Amino acid sequence: MPPRLVIRPARPADLAALAALETRSFTGERLSPARFQHWCGADNGLLLVAAERRASAPPLGYALSFWRRQGVSARLYSIAIAAEARGQGLAQRLLQASERQLKQRGRSRYTLEVAVRNAAAIALYQKRGFIPFGRYRAYYQDGQDALRMYKPL
Numbered sequence: 645m646p647p648r649l650v651i652r653p654a655r656p657a658d659l660a661a662l663a664a665l666e667t668r669s670f671t672g673e674r675l676s677p678a679r680f681q682h683w684c685g686a687d688n689g690l691l692l693v694a695a696e697r698r699a700s701a702p703p704l705g706y707a708l709s710f711w712r713r714q715g716v717s718a719r720l721y722s723i724a725i726a727a728e729a730r731g732q733g734l735a736q737r738l739l740q741a742s743e744r745q746l747k748q749r750g751r752s753r754y755t756l757e758v759a760v761r762n763a764a765a766i767a768l769y770q771k772r773g774f775i776p777f778g779r780y781r782a783y784y785q786d787g788q789d790a791l792r793m794y795k796p797l
């Protein structure tokens with residue numbers, strides 16, 4: 645990852661840029677601005693962004709994880725990197741930071757679902773050590789199955 649970039653918690657000033665990034669990254673099943681606002685600072689969620697180091701820099705990517713207070717799992721709900729910032733290791737760094745912080749919050753299992761045709765995301769998760777363990781049939785609006793993956797933390 646370029647040295648001028650940092651991984652940090654999302655803050656209220658990021659919310660408009662996160663909503664715009666979401667619109668550009670996904671065609672359906674997007675996180676609404678209200679959901680981003682909800683997860684920004686929630687005590688059972690972790691919303692991390694990758695951004696340039698300067699104070700007012702908008703996010704170039706984000707990862708959102710959340711968990712039930714009773715239990716040991718956390719779920720990676722969504723991760724996206726702006727098209728112009730892909731291929732530089734940002735998603736890997738966001739996942740690495742999420743894993744570390746989730747462990748500090750007492751989570752020992754990290755789970756996710758990913759569309760079976762999303763080869764880039766599946767390769768990313770495999771590289772970070774996620775293991776496939778099942779499928780949800782016709783999980784997405786377009787009819788695609790979801791591959792379920794997990795990683796011990």
Ligand SMILES: CC(C)(COP(=O)(O)OP(=O)(O)OC[C@H]1O[C@@H](n2cnc3c(N)ncnc32)[C@H](O)[C@@H]1OP(=O)(O)O)[C@@H](O)C(=O)NCCC(=O)NCCS
Binds near residue numbers: 669731763768
């Ligand atoms: C999937 C996504 C998050 C990857 O972000 P990224 O910052 O470009 O990923 P990284 O640069 O950290 O790549 C890490 C690894 O992931 C894999 N990977 C990433 N993009 C890939 C691609 N287009 N094709 C194949 N493998 C890919 C590779 O293993 C890569 O390691 P390498 O560069 O050493 O080969 C990004 O493409 C994206 O935002 N896609 C749209 C949103 C999305 O589908 N999100 C996931 C579902 S919720």
